[in-house]
Amino acid sequence: MSDRFKIRFFAHSWVSDWNHGNAHFLRGLARELGKLGHEVRCFEELGAWSLSNLVNSECDRAIESIDQFRAKFPMLDVRFYDRNNKFDEFLDEHLSDADFVIIHEWNDPAIASAILSRKEKFGFRALFHDTHHRAYSRAGEILRFPLHLFDGVLAFGEPITRIYRDGFGIPKVWTFHEAADIDNFHPIRSDKSTDVVWVGNWGDEERTKELLEFLVRPATELPDRKFKVHGVRYPEIAIQTLETAGIDYQGYLPNLSVPAAFSQSCVALHVPRREYANGLSGIPTIRVFEALACGVPLVCSPWSDAENLFRPGHDYLVVESGEAMTAELAHLLSDDAARTQLSASGMETVRARHTCAHRAQQLQEICEEMTR
Incomplete structure (x- = not known):
């Protein structure tokens, strides 16, 4: 029988997909990890740009989008944090018993540094999750993260894997492609308009x-x-x-x-x-x-x-x-x-x-x- 892990997953947004295609895969991945028996908590910063833009610029469809998310993903344990309000206490509470912390690359590097500063104290392992082309096109933005403090990198394609391993000198990198959430993406009978x-x-x-x-x-x-x-x-x-x-x-x-x-x-x-x-x-x-x-x-x-x-x-x-x-x-x-x-x-x-x-x-x- 496989081990069961306490996984803490920090992403830019779980609730909003406005200009945030990574949410598509992350939602399905977190749900499937839960089905395997792992305890998954999903963290999102208050005021993040995707949800803010969704609410401010898509008034007609924002409620529809958020209601769809709640209806389709009631099993996700999404928790919001405010980095300007008791953030240290929040991290201590949720990371103290973590086995793995996964930090998606659209988080602020300062958030990643705050999380990683607790690795030695709490003993969790940390993975950096990259699903974008910035490591190739704007490497300086990725190098703002303290990559040497991560235990490994999940890269969404072989070229990105090679950049982290050969270019950035990260010893443990796994190619981890995105995939389809077939619970929600499947054929639907419909007339062709x-x-x-x-x-x-x-x-x-x-x-x-x-x-x-x-x-x-x-x-x-x-x-x-x-x-x-x-x-x-x-x-x-x-x-x-x-x-x-x-x-x-x-x-x-x-x-x-x-x-x-x-x-x-x-x-x-x-x-x-x-x-x-x-x-x-x-x-x-x-x-x-x-x-x-x-x-x-x-x-x-x-x-x-x-x-x-x-x-x-x-x-x-x-x-x-x-x-x-x-x-x-x-x-x-x-x-x-x-x-x-x-x-x-x-x-x-x-x-x-x-x-x-x-x-x-x-x-x-x-x-x-x-x-x-």
Whole structure:
């Protein structure tokens, strides 16, 4: 029988997914760890930017999003803290009996330092969890953390693992991919009201050129097809560009409403940020896992499955240019059998290898390895 651990998990936000895609996986992971018998507490700082932006900028959908979270994740023990109000007492109370403390990389480095300063006193092991490209693109931001005080790093792809091990000199690094929360991401019977859907954020200028080529151009060249986009941080010029191309921009969509949006669409697009198509080639972001889990045929702008997580050409399609994207979308939208084969293959791979339950089992094995 496996050991049962007291796990304390600090993330930027559990309640809000506004511009915070990491919440998708973290929620499912924490739930599955609980199913394995571990005691998991989830910590979130009061006033964190994701929840603040959700409440302040998405008035119409904020209540819906928070209510969905509460309804779908009643089992998560989420606790808020205020770093300016009895924070030392809070940490002492919740870390005194911890076996493992996991700190996600969107926490403030000062929070991480306060937690790690208690390692020797309480005897817990600490893991740093990285699910972003900053170790590659803005290493200085990651090096603000006292990485030498962690007992290991969970990195969401092999290129990030190599950076921590070979570049930052961290001896214990595990490749720990994200995965689909299939309790919430699965096929839903629905009429198709949209031909092509893309769910993602425009911001940061990390894929503007790619979106123009692989989303806007095909929409312009297929004027009889209905394209729909959901996401946040779209500047006015981007919204105008979508409108000119005939794309229906819907703004923020709570992540737990995404399966319904996929179910109403014939095809989904994946347009990775350029970091994941270049230096971090091989790392799929969470939307790949989620789209495949929902059984929606997926067509991607260029990225390489260098870690052999999927079966490119069978689980999803990759096109090399905007022209090729237009042609592939036109083909899929007129071929029911091709869409059915693609969706069935992608869903099969996710369910066999890439669910939150798979990752919870892997994390349990990592914890057991560290306690031997």
